Amino acid sequence: MAAENDDKPTTEEIYTKATGASNLRFDEQEDSPMGASGLLIAAAWSPSRVGASLMRLHSEWDGASKPLKPTDRDVDAMASALKVEVQDGLKEDELRKAVKDDARRRTIAARVEAHRWYEQELRTLVGKLKSLPECRNQVALQAMKWKYEDPVPMAGAVIKHWLDQTCHACDGLKFKQIPGTPSLSTKMCLACDGSGTAEFPYGQQGRRLANFMDDSVQRARRSIQSRLRAMQT
16 A cells, blocks of 8 residues: 655645745635645634734734824925926016916925825824734635635735725815815815715725624624623623
């Protein structure tokens, strides 16, 4: 009788390799019941345990020191530092209009850059949360179970949105701010269509994944409450 192939990877080896993969895309043709994707799905936590981990993550986020959003003064300083692009040889009225148009373009560019910097700071902050890796793994496993493409990046983006749903273009206020004043205009924020919340990443798939996270948190809370009641009786 032929000996069993010693080169065949063990369950532990498959699991270790799969958990270290950056892309957990599910492929029915390549994944057998003992394949990497199938094994990871089987190893996924219960929803209540996922919810408990998400609760810890949200607690870390709430307690973290958030970056300060650039003010109008910061944006003006950035705009002033940008290169002035006004054509030479213009008449006085043409020059006045060109300078005004250039200032407007530089202000827009500065606002875009300030927003990009702020979003990157928030992403960096999320990446430093201690509970993030295990939460991202479990959310990615659920995305993989539903056979979504690129579950790891999707999980990361959805978790960031789940932690901070505010539209940073209007700070969740739904309307545009009147420049140079603390007052709001009657113009609706175009970035969020007046909802005050940021656009959902990955569309309906991302929304479904966030709903799974919310449901998991609710299950975890019910489990905790049940245990507390049992301890009191």
